[in-house]
Amino acid sequence: MTKPRTMLEIAGLEKSFGEVQVLKSIDLKVQEGELVFVIGPSGSGKSTMLRCCNRLEEPTSGSIFIDGQRITDIPHRDLDRMRLKVGMVFQGFNLYPQMSVLKNVMLAQVKALKRSKAEAEARALEMLDQVGLKHKAGAMPAELSGGQQQRVAIARALALDPQVMLFDEPTSALDPELVGSVLKVMKGLREKGMTMLVVSHEMQFAREAADRVVFMDQGYVAEQGTPEEIFGAPKSERLKTFLSRVSHGDVEAEAD
Amino acid sequence: MDTFIQTFFNIDIMMQAFPLLMKGAVMTLKLCAVVILCGLTGGLMLALAALSPRRFLRWSAIGFIDLFRALPPLVLLVFVYSGLPFAGIRLAPFWAVVIAFFLNNSAYFAEVFRAGINAVPKGQTEAARATGLSGPQTLIHVVLPQAIRNVLPDLLSNTVEVVKLTSLASVVSLSELLYNANMARSVTYNSSPLVLAAGMYLVLLWPLVRVVSRYQRGLSSSH
Ligand SMILES: Nc1ncnc2c1ncn2[C@@H]1O[C@H](COP(=O)(O)OP(=O)(O)O)[C@@H](O)[C@H]1O
Numbered sequence: 001m002t003k004p005r006t007m008l009e010i011a012g013l014e015k016s017f018g019e020v021q022v023l024k025s026i027d028l029k030v031q032e033g034e035l036v037f038v039i040g041p042s043g044s045g046k047s048t049m050l051r052c053c054n055r056l057e058e059p060t061s062g063s064i065f066i067d068g069q070r071i072t073d074i075p076h077r078d079l080d081r082m083r084l085k086v087g088m089v090f091q092g093f094n095l096y097p098q099m100s101v102l103k104n105v106m107l108a109q110v111k112a113l114k115r116s117k118a119e120a121e122a123r124a125l126e127m128l129d130q131v132g133l134k135h136k137a138g139a140m141p142a143e144l145s146g147g148q149q150q151r152v153a154i155a156r157a158l159a160l161d162p163q164v165m166l167f168d169e170p171t172s173a174l175d176p177e178l179v180g181s182v183l184k185v186m187k188g189l190r191e192k193g194m195t196m197l198v199v200s201h202e203m204q205f206a207r208e209a210a211d212r213v214v215f216m217d218q219g220y221v222a223e224q225g226t227p228e229e230i231f232g233a234p235k236s237e238r239l240k241t242f243l244s245r246v247s248h249g250d251v252e253a254e255a256d
Numbered sequence: 257m258d259t260f261i262q263t264f265f266n267i268d269i270m271m272q273a274f275p276l277l278m279k280g281a282v283m284t285l286k287l288c289a290v291v292i293l294c295g296l297t298g299g300l301m302l303a304l305a306a307l308s309p310r311r312f313l314r315w316s317a318i319g320f321i322d323l324f325r326a327l328p329p330l331v332l333l334v335f336v337y338s339g340l341p342f343a344g345i346r347l348a349p350f351w352a353v354v355i356a357f358f359l360n361n362s363a364y365f366a367e368v369f370r371a372g373i374n375a376v377p378k379g380q381t382e383a384a385r386a387t388g389l390s391g392p393q394t395l396i397h398v399v400l401p402q403a404i405r406n407v408l409p410d411l412l413s414n415t416v417e418v419v420k421l422t423s424l425a426s427v428v429s430l431s432e433l434l435y436n437a438n439m440a441r442s443v444t445y446n447s448s449p450l451v452l453a454a455g456m457y458l459v460l461l462w463p464l465v466r467v468v469s470r471y472q473r474g475l476s477s478s479h
């Protein structure tokens with residue numbers, strides 16, 4: 001057996017906005033094919049951490065490695081190429097409203113990956129099929145439900161063959177009955193061996209699908225472990241309080 | 257009543273003046289085309305500069321926009337045509353008009369574009385950049401199409417303003433529609449050519465005005 005490959009490594013990551021330090025030394029490793037879940041109260045820095053991983057946000061200090069390559073010191077002109085390796089899914093889907101579903105999934109393939117139109121279209125249809133929306137290829141984003149839009153957004157990211165997928169609260173903006181379809185797609189991805197870092201409050205999903213759960217609090221990784229450890233035997237008081245609040249449904253109200 | 261019709265709606269005089277007025281209308285359209293094309297291009301550049309993270313570029317663009325929005329276009333035109341010759345810059349009336357109105361219009365278009373770009377949610381840019389699109393690619397394929405759709409009625413109504421604005425060119429003796437109509441009036445001692453010119457402006461602008469107001473009604477009813 002080969003040694004598991006570290007696909008994403010965050011080492012000593014710090015981030016300040018002006019005077020305010022939002023991330024205070026984060027260390028985190030995600031192995032190839034792992035699904036790591038990130039939970040934590042609103043404002044604890046989860047989104048900021050994810051956004052540092054493709055440098056939508058510039059880290060103040062520390063290093064991030066994608067498949068062994070340090071991405072925190074590559075020059076700006078190489079950022080676009082690096083981002084092709086890191087897929088990102090946002091809470092608000094962010095599909096391009098003026099383009100059809102198919103065009104949404106093709107755009108970066110053609111413009112950033114320089115694939116031919118035919119190749120990009122074939123790949124887009126394949127990815128749409130994977131998220132169960134091939135029949136919506138010709139639709140406009142506004143005609144889709146939130147769950148469908150989010151699945152298109154996942155297909156858009158997957159079409160670029162990323163090595164790591166980042167999810168920032170992918171189901172928080174969805175009506176409860178639509179959450180399942182998105183989680184199902186994510187589960188399918190995990191079975192295909194995709195490496196995933198997921199910020200979410202879907203605890204049931206974490207129990208079923210996560211290899212590890214990371215609890216972030218006030219800019220630190222306060223606790224991490226298997227789902228059984230984190231949910232079954234939380235150590236810190238803050239995690240216990242957090243979990244009891246989540247189980248009472250408070251996190252949604254608190255999330256922006 | 258009869259003298260009223262004779263003075264304002266004299267068909268014979270209108271027919272006589274018609275070829276001259278048509279020539280003026282063609283000049284007006286030519287002027288509009290050049291001013292609008294330059295204004296749109298310049299306005300877009302200015303808007304992008306005004307949104308740039310580079311402070312010097314941003315403040316220069318904002319200064320330019322504010323200055324030329326504040327200056328009355330007629331003042332600009334007289335300055336360019338009659339003021340600049342004192343500095344040895346002598347321009348043909350057509351180019352004086354183009355330059356003066358370009359300065360004025362690019363500033364207006366810039367404000368429109370800036371509002372349109374600002375109204376595109378930040379998540380759009382982030383999604384595009386996260387998929388590896390470059391800044392310019394993001395602008396061209398993601399942000400601008402949405403920005404322009406956001407402000408299409410304003411772009412159109414600004415275009416209407418440009419057509420009206422060109423009638424000011426008569427003060428520098430450019431033979432556009434109003435100038436020619438006024439000339440016909442002074443030759444015929446009759447106001448009918450002016451009425452005809454007004455009619456021609458109406459024919460030119462009414463469809464545009466209609467489109468703008470339908471668009472604006474459509475937008476407000478869809479909210
Ligand atoms: N662009 C920014 N400028 C200033 N402060 C920010 C910015 N983005 C996030 N923050 C602050 O950083 C903290 C962490 O935010 P975030 O990473 O979004 O937390 P989470 O995703 O865990 O809710 C919050 O206090 C937030 O106000």
Ligand SMILES: [Mg+2]
Nearest residue numbers: 046047048169
């Ligand atoms: Mg967040």
